[in-house]
Amino acid sequence: MSAPALDKSSAANDGEPEDSDDLVPPAALEAWAAMRELVLDHERKKEVCEALGLSFVRVRVLLLVAQAPQTMGAIAARLTTDPPYTTLVVDDLERRGLVERRAHPTDRRAKLVALTPSGEEAARRADALVSAPPTRLAALDADDLEVLRTILAGLSG
Amino acid sequence: MSAPALDKSSAANDGEPEDSDDLVPPAALEAWAAMRELVLDHERKKEVCEALGLSFVRVRVLLLVAQAPQTMGAIAARLTTDPPYTTLVVDDLERRGLVERRAHPTDRRAKLVALTPSGEEAARRADALVSAPPTRLAALDADDLEVLRTILAGLSG
DNA sequence: CATAACTGTTGTGATTGTAGAACTAACCCG
DNA sequence: CGGGTTAGTTCTACAATCACAACAGTTATG
16 A cells, blocks of 8 residues: 555544544554454455345344344344335345244334344355455464454453 | 354355465454454444535545545446446546546546545545544553554555 | 557446335333 | 324335446557
8 A cells, every 4th residue: 555645643533422532542543444444345245245145234134133133123223224224124034034023022012033044044154254354364373363352352342 | 242143163265266265263253253343333434424425435435536546447446336337426526526537647548536625625534534443442551552553554455 | 550458438227225204003101 | 091102114205326238539469
């Protein structure tokens, strides 16, 4: 990469309540930039989508529901899609036999979206593609990787 | 987050030439998962888009061209959009006075897309939002951050 | 020079995602 | 019970993205 032309002297943000720190350590900025580049460069939306024959939102639903059955609201919140569209997407996945809507145990209004067996299979394939680290990461020293893992493990919310 | 339900015993991928390693260190898998979660969780497409009044592809073009003027082809390749759509997006940005098409110095077919002054201003604002690290990252020890920065610096391709 | 390859554009159409109002069914609370 | 709220759906209209074919101008190649 050549030299970036942007003056990044003030990377503080103004409006948002989140990360409203005024003093961000430079090391954090650089580490963040490197991580962003690594992750965003390696995104394989195209590959995953055409491997499963699904649009990316649908894959995200699959991957989310694979962790645990979710209500429609939870899915919408996590994917930042509005309720109508969420309904549409889940309808489609249900029509394909990948998910099913179950009754919510305590709230009869809500529905729990869960994977069917073939949905699990699809989710597994998607996950295999998505969670394979890029070569340049996997090629690091075992020691460095261990350090990375340890530090980053503390961040998982 | 509760326990994931997917069996990730084999995260090796089959088809792609890239990362075709069969032996991926577990630490790499975990580090990768943590980084992905951090980056993808923190994406602020919505905020950036409504801050600039532009769709996300347009913001990406701005950010890309901010590094250095690019040909249409280079933009299309980097954003994985096809040429026709790239033309459309750059047209729009040009109409808004954020970028301009200049003549390519050596190839008269090609055009170099560069930022106008107000485009630079917009890119600066976008960058400020996008490159601000999440709080949980910035909140790490100075030592840990330094280690992260050092290890990750070696990966920037 | 003639042909082939490349860069970018135009035009058309399909697919995907976004936004809003209106509605049903179920829950909650006084 | 009755009014207010929530979860999800339907319907509508629209913006954004993607895909395909055809084209002009320029460059490269034999």
